[in-house]
Amino acid sequence: MEQRALDHWHDAAQKYQDDSDFSFGEQWSGADIERRKRQGRASITYNVLAAFVKRLTNSVRQAPPAIQIHPVADGATSEAAKALSGLIMGIEYRSSAQTAYCYALSCSARGGYGAWRVVVDEEGDPRIETVLDPTALMWDPAAQREDFSDARWCIYRQMLDVAVIRETYGDDAVIGHPEGGEVEICELWIREAGQVVQYLY
DSSP states (O other), X not given: OHHHHHHHHHHHHHHHHHHHHHHTTOOSOHHXXXXXXXXXXXXXXXXXXXXHHHHXXXXXXXXXXXXXXXXXXXTOOHHHHHHHHHHHHHHHHHXXXXXXXXXXXXXXXXXXXXXXXXXXXXXXXXXXXXXXXXXXXXXXXXXXXXXXXXXXXXXXXXXXXXXXXXXXXXXXXXXXXXXXXXXXXXXXXXXXXXXXXXXEO
16 A cells, blocks of 8 residues: 555655755756856856745735634534534644644645644644645545545655654564664554544554
8 A cells, every 4th residue: 555655646746846946946956056067157046936935825824724614514503613613713723723724835835735634632632733744645546636535545654763753652663773763654544434543554
């Protein structure tokens, strides 16, 4: 499953990285820079993209997005929708969700896609979390919808310090890994019988 996802998303991840680097001003290839050095020519960059990205993200920060609940299903009521909206607003506030939303938008503007996710903290409360590298997410290649809501599974890869993994998962999780190093942790989320189940490996 992981290899299939890697093969499917490899080109998209590479294009994301190339476009993101370009938007940050890395607009000359290494070969071009070396060639121009040999020719005695400068490699000057006038990065006009940063201004467009900043304008977009600033406009969203002035009118930040928020999750909204609308009573459209059978049995739904305005009172229940208001109650749920209040709960979600509290989750967004405690999570600093606007930061996650704006960062995902910035990634989308620079590289083509961005992401944020909902996790459960140590106290069992839901929290909205920033995904710093959207290429770490690999969705089911069979998904057809733009928001991947029809995906059957998703893999989220992270590089974590050995000390963090030991503290979180115990000594058995870091057997064979040197202290001070990093280990790749993969979260596999699978939709099963109407529920989403998490596996770690």
